Amino acid sequence: MKPIDFLNLKYKPKSSDLICLFRVEPNKVSLKEASENVALESSVGTWDEVSTEKEYMKKLGAKVFSIKGNHVKIAYPSELFEKGNAPNILSSIAGNIFGMKIVKNLRLEDIKIPDEILNSFSGPKYGIDGIRKIMRIYDRPLIGTIIKPKLGLKTKDHAKVAYEAWTGGCDLVKDDENLSSQKFNQFEERLARTLEKADKAEEETGEKKAYLVNITAETKEMMKRAELVEQLGGKFVMIDVVTEGFGALQTLREADFKMAIHAHRAMHAAFTRNPKHGISMMVLADIVRLIGCDSLHIGTVVGKLEGSLNEVSEIEEEIEKKIVKETKIRLEQDWEKIKPVMAVSSGGLHPGHVPFLIKHLGKDLIIQFGGGIHGHPFGSSAGARAARQAINATIEGISLKEYEKDHSELRAALEKWVKNR
Secondary structure, eight states: OOOOOOBOTTOOOOTTOEEEEEEEEESSSOHHHHHHHHHHHTTTOOSSOOTTOOGGGGGGOOEEEEEETTEEEEEEOGGGSOTTOHHHHHHHHTSGGGGOTTEEEEEEEEEEOOHHHHTTSOOOSSHHHHHHHHHTOOSSOEEEEEOSSSSOOOHHHHHHHHHHHHHHTOSEEEOOTTOSSBTTBOHHHHHHHHHHHHHHHHHHHSSOOEEEEEOOSSHHHHHHHHHHHHHTTOSEEEEEHHHHOHHHHHHHHHTTOSSEEEEEOTTTHHHHSOTTSEEOHHHHHHHHHHHTOSEEEOOOSSSTTTTOOOHHHHHHHHHHHHHHHHHHHHHTSOBTTBOOOEEEEESSOOGGGHHHHHHHHOSSEEEEESHHHHTSTTOHHHHHHHHHHHHHHHHTTOOHHHHGGGOHHHHHHHHHHOSOO
């Protein structure tokens, strides 16, 4: 029997094929041979001919159909995958292939998911429009903050910081990704006390306020915590999607709680950061949206590299900007019944970054400040007011330099964090 052909540069992908874009760096073999091995290992092939292979399997073989430079496109018949099973899809297209000796480096850059697979998933319950409806905010980015210090605060102090942020102007307050249920700040008490402060802040401000509590834990415990959030009237849950696992994330989504799901990407850089090997942030965003998170951290387009005069750093910064922008576009791409995801910009932000973020990422955005609120010279409440003032000014088309003249909180923030004013 003729072996399955995993390399066919004349193949025209079917609309039902799942297509992956890989960057392939071969190890002591040709690029074609390395690419063919990626296709066979991630579909129905193995490293040697076997007597158990059947003729009917040929139609299930993945096909390398495009090679341009080191970029290789592989088409996978949708029959290879169990519908509605994200772990299964990733185990195939992002499984053993990364450890094969025949590749020196391998990176999954992008995926195109066919409709029949898209339609087997729930996608976000709320998405962008749903989050705006929950929060009753329709004309500006949402303002979020992370409680700082990230760990160590006792429950009453944690809740107090949240209250100050909400009354100052924040819409969302969230736990840090590594705050779970430590002895100094146990989950149940933190949830109850902080939701009480959210209710109080709503009464005082007339605005909707939400607490994004971290429910990341062993799957049964995660579900138990989500149930408690719903019982106490919480609007959101937060989950570390990579460390929790995609199967557990599906369990949470398919339980169909009333809360929106906020996705934190802790640990993502372990496989997204290396441009030669691993999985891109774009692919992670696709999987998280497919399963059904409503908001997702995507990065900042500004941050620690900003202002550097080093040529290499400037190149890295431009690459990061491109990744962040493309990821946001992907989260809002038309996927028929699958709703768009609200992007979250977070990491080293302060009010001075707001005009740049809105210009480059638009209004459908959660701008999330940590130290940029709690490090304000006048405290957390003033820091939140400064962030709100920066957003108001930008939406109204007024420069921060002009707006700060009549807004002392914004002026103090810019004096602290913006150099060469």
